[in-house]
Ligand SMILES: O=C(CO)[C@@H](O)[C@H](O)COP(=O)(O)O
């Protein structure tokens with residue numbers, strides 16, 4: 001595999017009252033990125049954090065903040081998220097069918113890394129133009145649960161999307177998010193995922209560092225033929 005593993009604990013499963021300490025603990029335990037779930041209570045039936053929390057956290061860490069925006073109007077968030085210190089900006093294709101080119105351009109101009117996510121019911125073909133565009137996204141996030149909540153069950157049938165993406169794009173960062181942990185990582189890694197989001201399996205473990213290492217090792221071992 002020519003793409004490197006990026007393990008991103010989902011801070012949604014952390015103790016939000018101790019966010020900075022939790023974030024730095026994850027980095028010290030070997031995490032590459034911190035996955036930040038931004039939800040607007042409209043695109044998904046849950047409300048979490050926004051730019052003010054990212055801005056506060058940024059004062060306590062230099063880590064890559066991988067922001068997953070489950071919001072209906074991602075365009076409205078770009079400037080605020082960039083100013084707050086977000087590193088990556090992942091929007092959902094379901095709400096950016098018309099204006100994705102403008103959106104990707106705006107994300108890049110604001111200094112963030114653009115990525116696109118798709119819900120379980122969304123066909124993978126919808127993101128191909130975004131990967132192949134003149135201003136392409138740099139990562140595709142395949143949701144392996146319905147977005148909105150941590151702690152749900154991994155959907156193995158989403159691996160068809162991961163396999164299709166890996167076959168078409170051997171060097172693309174492909175992220176999976178939802179229900180990843182020791183019992184599901186090998187399936188995702190074998191399909192070709194290299195960016196792994198894990199919330200409850202990491203924060204709920206007695207030794208979160210062991211889970212982070214296991215996730216990384218599984219991705220490193222998987223060598224899907226592309
Ligand atoms: O985006 C989401 C949920 O919408 C995720 O990032 C979850 O927060 C992952 O949590 P686990 O399924 O790993 O517990």
Ligand SMILES: [Fe+2]
Nearest residue numbers: 037068177197
């Ligand atoms: Fe997420």
